[in-house]
Amino acid sequence: MPDTFLDKDQPANRFARAREAQAAAVLEDYVEMIGDLIEEFGEARVADIAARMSVSQPTATKSIARLKREGLAMSRPYRGVFLTEEGAALATRVRARHRTIVEFLVKTGVPRDIAELDAEGIEHHVSQVTLEVFERALQARGGD
């Protein structure tokens, strides 16, 4: 065996890679939205999270349990949900990526409302390299 260090979690092919990206999608959307709610209301209630995600309250509760398991959020029973440092950092990154993608689509010619809809799914599959390409495209004569 060679003693070089290989990148971990290298998916075998493009389908496996897309599956991995998808697995993080729910986590990403929840932390971003919990961050939004805390920003807006000072706290994130389960009922508000469920409403914004358009899922039932028990479904939101279950996903929040996964966030907690993965160290992204914290909460005590019947209290609001908070982000850990790691969760807050993820929320910030995810929010920036979301915005970049929407703005890139809009600049390319997609109506903003449609860009918002498409971006909600697309965002989870855009690699860092592609994101930087989008950012560069936006900087080039950005607000024409």
Next chain:
Amino acid sequence: MPDTFLDKDQPANRFARAREAQAAAVLEDYVEMIGDLIEEFGEARVADIAARMSVSQPTATKSIARLKREGLAMSRPYRGVFLTEEGAALATRVRARHRTIVEFLVKTGVPRDIAELDAEGIEHHVSQVTLEVFERALQARGGD
């Protein structure tokens, strides 16, 4: 109740919409690939489908069962898999969309290998409107 006809299946919000797009992703990838295999080898064997998807053979068998249930494919036990008319039509559409997205990303400045990886996930979330915007961008001085 008003007697106007409303569009069916209108998701309540962007998250529900992304969930719906995701639900079709596996179906789309399988029909496209089965079409590829039939094109290349004259038939699509379960083992080859599983290998290309990087899943186990039983996982492929199960997904093929879903394709059959949904009227996209047909097969008899221990025989190859075939596409129905509907499945073949979907494969054609999905393949064209995949290519458009890859070419658009490449033209925007994303390295081709990365564009291929990202497109495998992105493709399922690009609306018809956005796809047409991409196509127009490609036609404008396409091969510089």
Next chain:
DNA sequence: ACACAAATATAGCCATGGCTATAACTTGGT
């Protein structure tokens, strides 16, 4: 203090898409 409404948790169901282990079938070679 207490009752009631609202919010949250819990129980228990389902479909999907992963997996491994093993059974059953098909096929090619002797």
Next chain:
DNA sequence: ACCAAGTTATAGCCATGGCTATATTTGTGT
């Protein structure tokens, strides 16, 4: 004809993310 190898099907497990129904807790108003 038959056996071995290869291929496909089946059984049975798990995690995730949906749902409804119901229990529990919180907090507010009287």
